[in-house]
Amino acid sequence: MNTVSPYVLEAINISKRFGELIALDNVTLKLRAASVHALLGENGAGKSTLVKCIMGYYQPDVGEVLFGDRQQAITQPHDALLLGIGMVYQHFTLIPNMSVAENIILSRPRLPLIIHWRKEMAELKRRMQGMPFQIPLDAPITSLSAGEKQKVEIIKQLLLNTKVLILDEPTSVLTPTEADEVLGKIQTMSREQHLSVLIITHKFREVMNFADEVTVLRKGRYVGSARVDQVSPPILAAMMVGHEIINTPLQRIPTTNPRPLLKIADLKVTDDAGVTALTGLSLSVNSGEIVGIAGVSGNGQRELMQVMAGQRAAHSGSITVNAEAYTASRAQMRRHKFHCLPEEPLRNACVASMSVADNLAFRRFDRPPFAVHNGLLNRKAITQRAKELIHRFAIKTPGPSTPVGNLSGGNVQRTVLARELADEVDVLLVANPCFGLDFGAVADIHQQIMAARNRGTAVLLISEDLDEILELSDRLLVISNGKLVHETTPEHAELTTIGKFMAGH
Amino acid sequence: MHNFMESIAIPTAALVFSLLIFSGFVAFSGNNVLEVLAAIYQGAFGSWFSWQNTLVRAAPLMLTALCTALPARSGLIIIGGEGAMVVGGLCATLTGISLNGLPPFFVISSMACSGVLSGGAWIAAVGALKHYRNVNETISSLLLNYIAIAILNFLILGLLRDPATLNKPSSFPIGDANMLGTIGTTSIHAGLIFGLVVCGLLWFVIRRTTFGFSIDMIGGNIRAAQISGLAVGKLIIITCFLGGAAAGLAGMIEIAAVHGRANTSLNAGYGYAGILVAFIARYNPLAIIPVAILLGGIRASSGLLQRSFDLPDATTLVLQGIIFIVILASGAVYGRLNWFKPKGDSP
Numbered sequence: 001m002n003t004v005s006p007y008v009l010e011a012i013n014i015s016k017r018f019g020e021l022i023a024l025d026n027v028t029l030k031l032r033a034a035s036v037h038a039l040l041g042e043n044g045a046g047k048s049t050l051v052k053c054i055m056g057y058y059q060p061d062v063g064e065v066l067f068g069d070r071q072q073a074i075t076q077p078h079d080a081l082l083l084g085i086g087m088v089y090q091h092f093t094l095i096p097n098m099s100v101a102e103n104i105i106l107s108r109p110r111l112p113l114i115i116h117w118r119k120e121m122a123e124l125k126r127r128m129q130g131m132p133f134q135i136p137l138d139a140p141i142t143s144l145s146a147g148e149k150q151k152v153e154i155i156k157q158l159l160l161n162t163k164v165l166i167l168d169e170p171t172s173v174l175t176p177t178e179a180d181e182v183l184g185k186i187q188t189m190s191r192e193q194h195l196s197v198l199i200i201t202h203k204f205r206e207v208m209n210f211a212d213e214v215t216v217l218r219k220g221r222y223v224g225s226a227r228v229d230q231v232s233p234p235i236l237a238a239m240m241v242g243h244e245i246i247n248t249p250l251q252r253i254p255t256t257n258p259r260p261l262l263k264i265a266d267l268k269v270t271d272d273a274g275v276t277a278l279t280g281l282s283l284s285v286n287s288g289e290i291v292g293i294a295g296v297s298g299n300g301q302r303e304l305m306q307v308m309a310g311q312r313a314a315h316s317g318s319i320t321v322n323a324e325a326y327t328a329s330r331a332q333m334r335r336h337k338f339h340c341l342p343e344e345p346l347r348n349a350c351v352a353s354m355s356v357a358d359n360l361a362f363r364r365f366d367r368p369p370f371a372v373h374n375g376l377l378n379r380k381a382i383t384q385r386a387k388e389l390i391h392r393f394a395i396k397t398p399g400p401s402t403p404v405g406n407l408s409g410g411n412v413q414r415t416v417l418a419r420e421l422a423d424e425v426d427v428l429l430v431a432n433p434c435f436g437l438d439f440g441a442v443a444d445i446h447q448q449i450m451a452a453r454n455r456g457t458a459v460l461l462i463s464e465d466l467d468e469i470l471e472l473s474d475r476l477l478v479i480s481n482g483k484l485v486h487e488t489t490p491e492h493a494e495l496t497t498i499g500k501f502m503a504g505h
Numbered sequence: 506m507h508n509f510m511e512s513i514a515i516p517t518a519a520l521v522f523s524l525l526i527f528s529g530f531v532a533f534s535g536n537n538v539l540e541v542l543a544a545i546y547q548g549a550f551g552s553w554f555s556w557q558n559t560l561v562r563a564a565p566l567m568l569t570a571l572c573t574a575l576p577a578r579s580g581l582i583i584i585g586g587e588g589a590m591v592v593g594g595l596c597a598t599l600t601g602i603s604l605n606g607l608p609p610f611f612v613i614s615s616m617a618c619s620g621v622l623s624g625g626a627w628i629a630a631v632g633a634l635k636h637y638r639n640v641n642e643t644i645s646s647l648l649l650n651y652i653a654i655a656i657l658n659f660l661i662l663g664l665l666r667d668p669a670t671l672n673k674p675s676s677f678p679i680g681d682a683n684m685l686g687t688i689g690t691t692s693i694h695a696g697l698i699f700g701l702v703v704c705g706l707l708w709f710v711i712r713r714t715t716f717g718f719s720i721d722m723i724g725g726n727i728r729a730a731q732i733s734g735l736a737v738g739k740l741i742i743i744t745c746f747l748g749g750a751a752a753g754l755a756g757m758i759e760i761a762a763v764h765g766r767a768n769t770s771l772n773a774g775y776g777y778a779g780i781l782v783a784f785i786a787r788y789n790p791l792a793i794i795p796v797a798i799l800l801g802g803i804r805a806s807s808g809l810l811q812r813s814f815d816l817p818d819a820t821t822l823v824l825q826g827i828i829f830i831v832i833l834a835s836g837a838v839y840g841r842l843n844w845f846k847p848k849g850d851s852p
């Protein structure tokens with residue numbers, strides 16, 4: 001940005017409380033026209049709350065939102081849409097069993113009573129040509145990858161003639177390549193088509209490469225704003241946490257007499273559509289070992305995770321834990337200390353409407369001291385333990401009785417982490433553990449996983465982030481088209497070879 | 506806190522709104538609205554006599570409501586209370602007829618057992634179909650209602666028919682000795698006690714036991730329940746069984762406390778009204794009690810309306826239907842009302 005453009009959207013002195021918890025304390029954010037503005041902050045800093053106040057999803061207790069110099073009464077997201085402010089939320093909001101076109105058309109704030117589908121489709125096709133991404137319009141949402149879904153969410157907003165586009169962690173479920181593509185296109189649009197973009201992210205790389213300005217929040221307070229060319233990642237990191245960052249490197253202790261804990265033999269699994277997702281997959285994981293599975297998303301990782309977690313039945317093949325056939329029953333999970341950190345924790349491992357305390361108790365609610373006299377719940381013990389875990393794992397929540405769905409994305413992740421890692425673990429299954437976490441939390445989770453490994457846990461790590469796998473694994477496998485196609489160790493890994501196998505060549 | 510406020514305020518507003526629509530209906534039929542509303546109140550809660558009538562009708566409603574409320578907590582929308590009640594009543598009658606002559610306490614207990622077991626099995630089958638074959642539970646439970654009623658008609662017109670019953674074909678009687686008595690000097694039968702006790706008991710099970718906790722996990726997010734290793738299928742089937750058992754007990758009570766023999770009075774619509782009760786009570790077994798009394802009152806006032814205003818018998822059913830639709834529509838309002846949104850310090 002060469003000339004300084006005027007502000008198009010200003011949120012001034014916003015404060016917002018949820019009960020006891022002060023989510024935002026006098027925060028100001030000013031977005032310039034035709035620019036990309038990044039909003040940074042730790043998990044639970046209040047980023048989502050701030051943009052939800054701007055969108056009218058929440059009403060701020062104090063403060064006002066100016067849009068194009070005028071104070072606007074935005075009392076619901078509908079008002080914001082009509083003004084030309086669009087938002088892509090942290091979680092997907094597409095209707096899964098409808099097509100891309102249907103999702104896009106139905107999202108208009110003013111829908112006619114009767115939709116003339118043929119006319120709408122023709123119009124949509126015409127307008128799609130001006131869009132930065134192309135997606136097959138008649139594809140059902142369920143058939144899309146995370147990256148494609150995110151593109152649909154963005155297109156949905158752009159087609160509404162959005163002037164201000166707010167993106168809440170649009171890249172946390174994307175691979176770095178996908179993220180670069182999406183953000184690059186958005187940056188170009190902001191310059192060429194006068195689009196103003198506010199983007200929440202945890203990745204400094206994205207801020208440095210694609211944003212013009214940046215605002216940092218810490219614990220609900222405004223820390224500062226700057227032009228991106230005047231800051232650097234270490235400065236931003238220090239602004240986020242309030243002090244210098246000291247990186248403790250991961251300690252990998254050599255494992256003494258490893259024994260095979262987890263064995264998968266010739267596993268065949270079909271996906272929801274009945275298509276084969278895993279075509280005879282075999283692997284084994286030893287105690288005190290992290291085996292990483294790298295691959296482009298949609299090559300069978302999700303189905304592998306679901307089978308292991310008991311969410312999907314295998315077609316054939318066997319899973320053995322501790323030399324016993326494993327059926328993902330509660331008794332077996334307990335006996336083998338088998339724990340799981342699935343991706344999208346709110347969707348896969350939490351009940352959003354139940355409290356943090358209840359969610360923390362999912363593994364142990366039916367055992368003493370949480371259950372007494374053969375099946376009565378001891379709520380006191382459950383709350384007591386929740387308080388301990390909240391403290392030990394630094395979960396930011398108003399209290400143990402808050403519904404877990406009200407927590408910030410990162411803190412939902414921490415809740416599951418606390419539940420799964422608090423006790424002794426023999427076998428740990430991890431899938432994309434760091435999606436949506438701030439850098440401090442990522443380092444923390446990596447430490448926890450490594451610590452578990454050093455205590456003798458067998459860890460199977462499925463991740464789309466190759467750097468994460470290279471950093472953590474003892475052994476690295478590449479999955480492509482439902483098969484393991486390559487095995488190596490991080491020391492001997494060659495990125496070009498791995499890339500080739502990931503791409504399926 | 507605002508959740509609790511909401512769950513009282515919204516149904517109340519919906520009830521008031523339903524009464525307004527109903528008033529329009531009454532005015533259209535040429536009656537004085539205020540007089541009719543006053544008569545409904547009079548017929549439901551206006552005197553000790555009408556209270557007794559109301560409570561007698563509330564008892565089966567409490568039980569059939571549980572048939573929808575319990576499975577709903579595990580995520581299944583079941584509308585098979587009518588069928589489970591018919592089956593329960595029918596099996597209780599069969600038991601009563603075949604054991605007639607044995608000590609009454611033994612006969613009555615056996616009738617209760619067979620009502621509970623058969624009603625439970627009836628709805629457990631719905632749960633099993635859902636879990637193992639992925640059959641939509643709402644549709645299968647609805648179809649099972651028709652099957653139950655068909656079986657009832659088949660038996661009371663054939664095998665079980667007492668030739669002495671002419672204008673209303675019925676089964677042989679279970680015998681006066683085997684009838685459930687009334688409470689004290691009232692006309693309220695012991696069924697009310699069953700209703701209250703079962704509602705209280707199941708509330709306790711849901712709120713205080715690990716079983717209830719598991720059910721809420723399954724209903725809240727089945728994936729989270731699976732990843733915790735819960736035996737989802739088994740738990741769903743047990744929940745369905747408990748719901749069906751409550752409705753089966755309602756059938757047994759109608760036989761043993763009111764009719765004394767099986768006939769078409771068994772499918773008088775308590776099962777369907779129970780769905781409404783469960784919805785209004787938001788699947789909370791304790792809330793079912795007052796809601797059942799309210800709906801029981803509306804049903805109880807039907808006779809008075811007929812006598813004083815010459816309004817058809819179905820009038821209260823119209824009111825019930827209006828409430829049903831308004832309550833269903835009001836479900837869309839939860840969590841959206843601005844004055845319930847967390848504002849300052851009261852989330």
Ligand SMILES: Nc1ncnc2c1ncn2[C@@H]1O[C@H](COP(=O)(O)OP(=O)(O)OP(=O)(O)O)[C@@H](O)[C@H]1O
Pocket residue numbers: 018021023041042043044045046047048049050090396397398402406407408409410411436852
């Ligand atoms: N509806 C709500 N009720 C109660 N507390 C809430 C609610 N929404 C958010 N909070 C709390 O407000 C704080 C800020 O949450 P917010 O979602 O804005 O964080 P965030 O910066 O977006 O974090 P993340 O990076 O993890 O998404 C958190 O501590 C969260 O628990």
Ligand SMILES: [Mg+2]
Pocket residue numbers: 047048049090168408409
């Ligand atoms: Mg957020």
